[in-house]
Amino acid sequence: MTPLSVGLGDLATTFVNGVSYGMILVLVALGLSLVFGLMGVLNFAHGALFMLGGYIGLAVMKLTGGGMTGFALALVVAPLAVAAIGAGLERTVYKPLYETEPIYQLLLTFGLAVVIEEAVKYIWGAAPPGVPPRPAVFDGAVVFMGISLPYYRVFTILLGVAVVAGTALFLSRTRFGLIVRAGVYNTDRTATLGLNVERAFTAVFGLGAFIAALGGVVYIYRAIEPSVGASIILPAFIVVIVGGLGSFWGSVIAGLLIGVIWQFAAVYAPVPAGTVIFLVMIAVLLLRPQGLLGEAEVEV
Amino acid sequence: MVEIDRRRLLKAASATGVAGLTGLAGCLGGGGGGADSLSIGVVTDTSGPYAHLGNSVIRGIKLGLAQSLDADTEGLADSNTVEGSGITVEILAEDSGLAADTGRQKARKLVQSDEVDILQGSVSSSVAAAVQDVATDASTPMFVDTAAATSLTGENCNKYTFRTSQTTYQDALAGGQYAAENLGSSFYFVGADYSWGHDSVAQWKSVIEENGGSAAGESFVSPGTSNYTPYLQNAEESGADSIVVALTGTDGIRFSRDLADFGTDFEVTATGVTTVPWMQQVGTAATGFSGIPKYFWPFPDNSTNDWIIEQYSSQWNAVPSIFTAGAHAAGYAIGQGMQSAGSNDADPLIEQWHGMTIEKTARGDGAYTIRECDHQAEFPMYLGHFEETSGGSMDVEPVLDDTFEAESSIRPCGETGCSGIEL
Amino acid sequence: MSYIERSNELFESVKTPYIGAALLALVAVFPLVANAIGGLPFLTSIAIEMMIFAVFAMSFNLLVGYTGYVSFGHTVFLGSGAYMTAVLMKKFSVPFIAAAPAAVIGTGLFALVVGAIAFRRSGVYFAMITLGVAQVFYTLFQSWNYVGGDTGIIIDPPVVFGYEFNPFEPMGYYYLALATVVVTYLFTRYLVRSPFGHVLQAIRENEERARAVGYSVRTFKLAAFSVSGGLAAVSGVLYAAYFTQVAPGSTLYWTTTGDGLFMILIGGMGTLVGPIIGSVFVIGTQYALSTYLVDFIPEGAPALVARLPERWPLLLGLLFMLTVLRFRSGIAGGLGFSRVRSIDDVLTRVSGSAETEEPTVKSDGGDER
Numbered sequence A: 001m002t003p004l005s006v007g008l009g010d011l012a013t014t015f016v017n018g019v020s021y022g023m024i025l026v027l028v029a030l031g032l033s034l035v036f037g038l039m040g041v042l043n044f045a046h047g048a049l050f051m052l053g054g055y056i057g058l059a060v061m062k063l064t065g066g067g068m069t070g071f072a073l074a075l076v077v078a079p080l081a082v083a084a085i086g087a088g089l090e091r092t093v094y095k096p097l098y099e100t101e102p103i104y105q106l107l108l109t110f111g112l113a114v115v116i117e118e119a120v121k122y123i124w125g126a127a128p129p130g131v132p133p134r135p136a137v138f139d140g141a142v143v144f145m146g147i148s149l150p151y152y153r154v155f156t157i158l159l160g161v162a163v164v165a166g167t168a169l170f171l172s173r174t175r176f177g178l179i180v181r182a183g184v185y186n187t188d189r190t191a192t193l194g195l196n197v198e199r200a201f202t203a204v205f206g207l208g209a210f211i212a213a214l215g216g217v218v219y220i221y222r223a224i225e226p227s228v229g230a231s232i233i234l235p236a237f238i239v240v241i242v243g244g245l246g247s248f249w250g251s252v253i254a255g256l257l258i259g260v261i262w263q264f265a266a267v268y269a270p271v272p273a274g275t276v277i278f279l280v281m282i283a284v285l286l287l288r289p290q291g292l293l294g295e296a297e298v299e300v
Numbered sequence B: 001m002v003e004i005d006r007r008r009l010l011k012a013a014s015a016t017g018v019a020g021l022t023g024l025a026g027c028l029g030g031g032g033g034g035a036d037s038l039s040i041g042v043v044t045d046t047s048g049p050y051a052h053l054g055n056s057v058i059r060g061i062k063l064g065l066a067q068s069l070d071a072d073t074e075g076l077a078d079s080n081t082v083e084g085s086g087i088t089v090e091i092l093a094e095d096s097g098l099a100a101d102t103g104r105q106k107a108r109k110l111v112q113s114d115e116v117d118i119l120q121g122s123v124s125s126s127v128a129a130a131v132q133d134v135a136t137d138a139s140t141p142m143f144v145d146t147a148a149a150t151s152l153t154g155e156n157c158n159k160y161t162f163r164t165s166q167t168t169y170q171d172a173l174a175g176g177q178y179a180a181e182n183l184g185s186s187f188y189f190v191g192a193d194y195s196w197g198h199d200s201v202a203q204w205k206s207v208i209e210e211n212g213g214s215a216a217g218e219s220f221v222s223p224g225t226s227n228y229t230p231y232l233q234n235a236e237e238s239g240a241d242s243i244v245v246a247l248t249g250t251d252g253i254r255f256s257r258d259l260a261d262f263g264t265d266f267e268v269t270a271t272g273v274t275t276v277p278w279m280q281q282v283g284t285a286a287t288g289f290s291g292i293p294k295y296f297w298p299f300p301d302n303s304t305n306d307w308i309i310e311q312y313s314s315q316w317n318a319v320p321s322i323f324t325a326g327a328h329a330a331g332y333a334i335g336q337g338m339q340s341a342g343s344n345d346a347d348p349l350i351e352q353w354h355g356m357t358i359e360k361t362a363r364g365d366g367a368y369t370i371r372e373c374d375h376q377a378e379f380p381m382y383l384g385h386f387e388e389t390s391g392g393s394m395d396v397e398p399v400l401d402d403t404f405e406a407e408s409s410i411r412p413c414g415e416t417g418c419s420g421i422e423l
Numbered sequence C: 001m002s003y004i005e006r007s008n009e010l011f012e013s014v015k016t017p018y019i020g021a022a023l024l025a026l027v028a029v030f031p032l033v034a035n036a037i038g039g040l041p042f043l044t045s046i047a048i049e050m051m052i053f054a055v056f057a058m059s060f061n062l063l064v065g066y067t068g069y070v071s072f073g074h075t076v077f078l079g080s081g082a083y084m085t086a087v088l089m090k091k092f093s094v095p096f097i098a099a100a101p102a103a104v105i106g107t108g109l110f111a112l113v114v115g116a117i118a119f120r121r122s123g124v125y126f127a128m129i130t131l132g133v134a135q136v137f138y139t140l141f142q143s144w145n146y147v148g149g150d151t152g153i154i155i156d157p158p159v160v161f162g163y164e165f166n167p168f169e170p171m172g173y174y175y176l177a178l179a180t181v182v183v184t185y186l187f188t189r190y191l192v193r194s195p196f197g198h199v200l201q202a203i204r205e206n207e208e209r210a211r212a213v214g215y216s217v218r219t220f221k222l223a224a225f226s227v228s229g230g231l232a233a234v235s236g237v238l239y240a241a242y243f244t245q246v247a248p249g250s251t252l253y254w255t256t257t258g259d260g261l262f263m264i265l266i267g268g269m270g271t272l273v274g275p276i277i278g279s280v281f282v283i284g285t286q287y288a289l290s291t292y293l294v295d296f297i298p299e300g301a302p303a304l305v306a307r308l309p310e311r312w313p314l315l316l317g318l319l320f321m322l323t324v325l326r327f328r329s330g331i332a333g334g335l336g337f338s339r340v341r342s343i344d345d346v347l348t349r350v351s352g353s354a355e356t357e358e359p360t361v362k363s364d365g366g367d368e369r
Helices: A008-039 A046-063 A067-097 A102-124 A151-173 A175-185 A187-192 A197-219 A228-243 A248-268 A273-287 A294-298 B002-024 B051-068 B100-112 B125-137 B168-182 B195-210 B229-237 B249-261 B276-288 B303-316 B324-341 B346-353 C002-036 C041-066 C075-091 C096-118 C123-143 C171-193 C195-205 C207-213 C217-243 C254-267 C274-296 C308-326 C330-334 C340-350 C352-357 C360-368
Strands: A141-144 A147-150 B037-044 B081-084 B087-095 B118-121 B142-144 B161-163 B186-192 B214-221 B242-246 B267-271 B357-361 B364-370 B381-388 B396-404
Touching: A008 A046, A008 A147, A008 A151, A008 A175, A008 A197, A008 A228, A008 A248, A008 B229, A046 A067, A046 A102, A046 A197, A046 A228, A067 A102, A067 A197, A067 C308, A102 A228, A102 C254, A102 C308, A141 A151, A147 A151, A151 A175, A151 A197, A151 A248, A151 B249, A175 A197, A228 A248, A228 A273, A228 C123, A248 A273, A248 B229, A273 C123, B037 B051, B037 B100, B037 B125, B037 B324, B051 B081, B051 B087, B051 B303, B051 B324, B051 B357, B087 B100, B087 B324, B087 C274, B100 B118, B100 B125, B100 C041, B100 C217, B100 C274, B118 B125, B125 B142, B125 B161, B142 B324, B168 B195, B168 B242, B168 B267, B168 B381, B168 B396, B186 B195, B186 B229, B195 B214, B195 B242, B195 C123, B214 B229, B229 B249, B242 B249, B249 B276, B276 B381, B276 B396, B303 B324, B303 B364, B324 B346, B324 B357, B324 B364, C002 C041, C002 C171, C041 C171, C041 C195, C041 C217, C041 C254, C041 C274, C075 C096, C075 C123, C075 C217, C075 C254, C096 C123, C096 C217, C123 C254, C171 C195, C171 C217, C195 C207, C195 C217, C207 C217, C254 C274, C254 C308, C254 C330, C274 C308, C274 C330
Parallel strands: B037 B087, B037 B118, B118 B142, B142 B161, B186 B214, B186 B242, B242 B267
Antiparallel strands: A141 A147, B081 B087, B357 B364, B381 B396
């Protein structure tokens, strides 16, 4: 099918497209990784918060009449709203479970994902919603050395970089960040040092929800419907696992790497692309069980 | 709040017994009445990602019944009963999600506990196959209204199964011929990586090749894929000048976004992709698609279609879906059959539907004929593209390019895999 | 805790056999009574589905509750059993009576292979490897023509010694499923109380110590995984026989594993009867909500209320959350069956991070050697 003669140009194109896809994965997985790092729980509801962010963003855009202003407002309002919802959920439904076994938190998030998705259908309907026209700024593509990269992907990449940088600064420069990093290392000991771990939990959960919702708003111009949350959650899990559970930079690298590997597999490999990320994950877990950067991060 | 929910749950749980008991009384359940009453059990997705299609189908059946029975359409949106010309038809809808096992249990329930006279469904071909299996075993007629797998009226055809929606082959015959004649000479195929996608690609490919086009390559994409650049890249490397896409739901939406953003100059046609929600999301990116073999509400110019659009917008504040026309035809055929047969028994009704020309349909008077050889309806196929528009709730509108005669957009009786139907 | 332990003892020692026998008798005559008063085919068919998934949940519980390893891909063994049965019957004309044991043994071996890979890791990693395996099979089967793609394989109801099973008169299925549930229950009870079961529980409590004592931990875990997979295949065989259609969306997709976890949790994890109760409750609630909720909405109710029946999974999700938040010992726990102590121990493994941080994890890698 694919011609055997593969020029450098094709490889470069594949690589660039893979990186831009990987950045979407990073955006989706980063909040999940943060929450895992502190709470030790894979949050099944993360995809639902992502989707909820998209729907709230859409509501904001419709209220403000769409356009660039509406989209910009959505990028601010929806993440804040979902962060508030996430923080509220952390206080009310997650918190009572901190003393119990982690599987209960996992199962709770499983139920919460269903509840959020169904609530969105209940409010906005089950069908894919109408979306206002994308601001014309995003039409077209940058062409560099024969490789074209659409403006919307450029925007997504830049936003991803900003989120990664912002979160890294938050973790390294703020008091919350310090508590979070200490909490990742050892929750009990951090608490005994008199640090307010509880508030850090709430803040991190809110931050995770914020990033998820930001991705959701960006995804409005990919495709939005109630079940997109459920369809992005497994790839997001895989990124977090491959990166090393709870490792911030691990998730960033894993997202980009999986994006590139997937892209090459989809272009050149004869296996169904849908199986690729699972096979990659299994291989990584067998060869390097702690993930790419898992161990290093825990020992920080 | 939580308390109320729990009480409701318990109430519902205890109701399992009660409702089951009323079911065994038979006549109370709706079916089994005189010749002037009938019940239809619809098994479809009313809660999942294709709930909008499932609901549009239920509405289509109601409209078809109402029109054939000359019923009052007032309050049709909130009622499960259509009454007119001395006939009462009850519609019992059951949610299958997209699960074949749930669909099968619901179909069994409709046949046994509710004693429905006719089964109908389903969005997913997998669920439709389950419902067909139950209907056939229970000697209950079934109308397929959404699922496009050719096998339902092909290898698995039988006297009980009828289909008024289009098969993947009807799409492929109309769309493939049009594509080979108008959209280029070399084609790349992108299909969803499950049976429907594989069937569609194989059928479009064979039709295009028969009509002088050539196949440059193909890719299959897992549902839920969020990046379509590898397939566009492969299409470009293959040297094709056109792409045929067979994707559904949000996969089709994301493909269309990537297609528009990467500014490729492919001609693109599609099956499955172009639904109304798709138009509402991709907006002007829809204009990249042409030669689409689908019913869109503005295409047919006749009084029945006008009536459907008017009813649909006043009752449900929406435009009909691409499956409403077929569901309406099924509803109309059921009403028409009951009036001609003067009975609600399966055999006389099947005799009516066997070879029936449906009087009023969205594609025109007498435009649907249920073939005797496989019980698949043949009907004219429309081909259209999308143009930007201002005003209205959408940025684009479908525009009709061509109409294919019914006979030329369906496989001849000998080639369907159906070994014939004996009444 | 102490109350539960006390009542637990009571139940286990005195009441259980009698209550069990009484319940069994009730269940056994249910379709007969139903039939005598005119037949309740839908309720009987839901009861059969409950029993099929009760076997699945019991097999899952054997793994989760007694070895402490949580798999996210357990449905692949239900699917394997169902697909092997259907393929043997449809493509090779093997009679059901021969296809069924072949599918169970075949799946047991398949589980051995999966286990050999997955048990190189533990905790979340183990869970994700099993999930990966199941999803790969799901993806491949969706488009594999030989097994019917996403529509799956449709078979005829089985005929055993001249008796034709009939989905429309499901008495045969009912007693077949009931017998399977009873046998599976007795088998798992025997297993967890046998020396083999004690070793498993020792591994669950402290894998290191079990190893130090001299048990070949890996062999025991693999054996348990294989038996658990084989039991899941038993439910798969029943599934194929009863539904007569085996499709990837219902038997291989990860949400079926999720349903299984829900059943175990709501029924009472780590108890023998919990999975049965959980299956009955979960499937009963699903059908009650999706079928009958609509009958409770008054005419002319406001739109938000009228839309509720369409959104029945919302209520199920809330119920799920409520169970996790307030009702963690499950129904069996509420009835006094729970073994609270073991549940707590069981679940430590699920926390991947806790493990990575604990020194035990390093030695966990010792499995590979």
